[in-house]
Amino acid sequence: MLFPTLDFLLFFLVMAAALAALDGRFAAKKAVLVAASYFFYAQWDWRFCFLLAGSTAISYIAGLLIGASHNPARRRVVLSIGIALHLIILGTFKYLDFLVLSANQLAHMLGLEHELPFFEVLLPVGISFFTFHGISYITDVYRGDVAMCRQPLDMALYMSFFPQLVAGPIVRAAYFLPQLARPSGEPIPVVAALMLIVGGMVKKVIIANYLATGLVDPVFAAPDNYGAPDLLLATYGYAVQIYCDFSAYTDIAIAVAALCGFRFPRNFNQPYRAQRLREFWQRWHISLSTWLRDYLYKPLGGNRYGRLNTYRNLMITMLLGGIWHGAAWKFVMWGALHGGGLAFERMSQPWLGQRPVSLVGRVVSWLIVFHFVCFAWIFFRAEDFTVASVFIRRLASGWNEPMQQAQPAMVALIAIGIAGQFLPPGSFERVGLALARVPYWGLGAATGIILAAINALGPEGIAPFIYFRF
């Protein structure tokens, strides 16, 4: 069930009716949300619900055992077992066939004839996200950052809450569980929620979908059929597409959670306006980058043990961040590029400074960072290394050929996508405050009309969100 569909609208309408009927009965509201979340997840494959329930049970039991014990050694053992179980589930469903393929390729290179069999495991949607939820919960209980969760219902809702279940944002236990302890009593920010839904729908249904079907997919499918201008614009197009696609999902997730009465953290903050690669990662998929920082980079030692160790830690963190996106060497390459880029940036900080000062410096820094990020996206988007290498070779040589795919509409969508990155901070709030004078039913009517218009403007059918497969 995708957000921009009639099915989801009906699902949410039923949810909104149930939540309105249960207003004031918090435990019943949470139970309905858990049931609805499992129903939502079962729309992909009902068998995955058992996996989600198993992952929830591991986190809940590990949290109880850690929280109840005062023996440091025992707490550490339970933490290790809990994390290991989560990683085994993730590894089995996401990486097993990749490991078998890599082992077989290595064996072939070494001249060995024996091949390991493939298991052809089906990848459960959202597994990377709920695994990270589980790991962060038991780690936070171990560190004392969050109290153990005694209520199974709260743990079930934390792990399964449908807005973030399949593609994030990664909501930390310390952020979400306190919201389940008691009703917040705060009003529901309807203006912000409706603005996020409308903005998300424009980004996904119009910008991301047309860029995908009209430019990015055909060019990346056969890069040797296109000249460099098409390839360059397809690279920019993918940068805009993946931003619009993923940030649309999280915007709608934040809005839906808000309409249910819960807060979610910010996940994107105009990432393509970054003038340093480090700044890009402070603005892009913030819930993942802070997760990797707090549960991987800092425990590895962060920047506290000398320059070489810092570079090593950056590299390890980004390599694992890359492989988190998918079981393929192209994601390892993408992570390596970002890890190397971050290490290089840190290495050259004594000469470059924290931030460029002059206007020319800022423009040049922005151009370098934006093009570096776009270059890394080529590996992320290409089917495999071979396609990526053909793409880059053609990009470097085929400048005499005419444009085939990058027609004015595509260029306009890219320009709109990039221009949106430079809207002044606070624009969202200013527009929201202006709209707050409109009565809520008027906002509902206006949103409905705008959504119908977006639906008319969008292509037939909706492609799944890119991050569903991670």
Added chain:
Amino acid sequence: MALTRSERAPLVTDAIPPALRRRGITQRQVFVTCLVGALMVAVFASRDTPGWAERLGDTRLDHELRSIAGAWDETMERWGLTAPHESLRDAIHRALDWQWSADTR
């Protein structure tokens, strides 16, 4: 490796600005808002309801829904409420078909 609590504390920002958080409605008003919005979608996006109904299953209820969706779309067309949808779709197709070289149009 031991970290101090301040080092571990996640820098998490609420996605919704505080000024907009303060201007809100109740859960019942949320339902009314969604209902009005869904009604507007049903009226102005009626062209897509038969296609949506076609993708449903094969039960009696699904067949019934299909005929309701078809009848609803025809009613909206009779009242002239499908015109905005069609105008927008034509406009986007024209924009997408626009080529760099003038002789292709």
